[in-house]
Amino acid sequence: MTLHIINKSPTNDRSLLDCLHSLGTGDTILLINDAVYALCCECKVTIGLLNQLGEEKLFFLEEDIELRGIKLNQVEFDYTEINYLEFVDLTTKHNPILSWC
């Protein structure tokens, strides 16, 4: 099953939304770099689609969240924060890996 890796801010780039609209069943998404700003996203469509994934299929890179000072008290969907080791682990468990650039 596919692991989608997204690195662009959803308020500045369409890749997160395009990816969400073309997901296969069982696909997993990992958000890194500026894509972690999805946690502050106010767009109802994006939030709705992220919400369907759940914490088993939606991952955020912890370090990138902290670096940006993102507040997590208003997030409206479930997700899992992972570190770099878990990132590597995730990539070994998925095939193919699709990096949205």
Place this chain on the structure above:
Amino acid sequence: MNNEVFETDDEGFLLNLSDWNAAIAETIAQREDIQISEAHWEIIQVIKQYYSEYDHSPAMRPLVAYIKKNLAEEKASSIYLMKLFPGSPAKLAAKIAGLPRPENCL
């Protein structure tokens, strides 16, 4: 007296901030023909405090404003700083304090 080895760039700015100590400050100051006094240390402390608070070396204007806020009004002037660190005070004080060159300094 001071045999410590430390690396600087072409202009004499310390390459590794963590190398800095009082002895190194004295050595850098001597290269600039400055004998560090209490008044110098005060400014060195303030500029280091500025750096840790704002993550960059200040130009003259913000340094003066910061001194006014955190040290003493009568020391918050370019004339005062010019006497201690002749020429380009913000640049010289940063150099002796082991901080990077202020990027916006003329």
Place this chain on the structure above:
Amino acid sequence: MHKKHLGFVFRSSPYAGLNAREGIEALFASAVFDPKLSVIFRDDGVFQLLNVNTNNEHTKNTSKMLASLPLYGIDELLAEKESLAARKIDISSIKLPLKLFDRSEFHRIAGNCDHILSF
């Protein structure tokens, strides 16, 4: 003599590329010449306003750099309401003396400047 009025528009998020850093450094450098200065945060640039407490050894902390703006004699710090709302940014947590403006006012604000630089 008429003081030049410079506008700096910050539109980039702080840590994805060098754009945000370059903008702040250009602003600091311009402040040396003591022009009238307006700094405008909009689009992903409003993410620069989020406070970051953790120190990262690989990147400068832009929120710390921005905290020094009041010492540089900046005349106005402005942030666009719509950009903040779209990113759920609560400005009560921001220490800078920000003024908010509506998107429809951008045109007028920009029109007051002699020169505008966007980053």
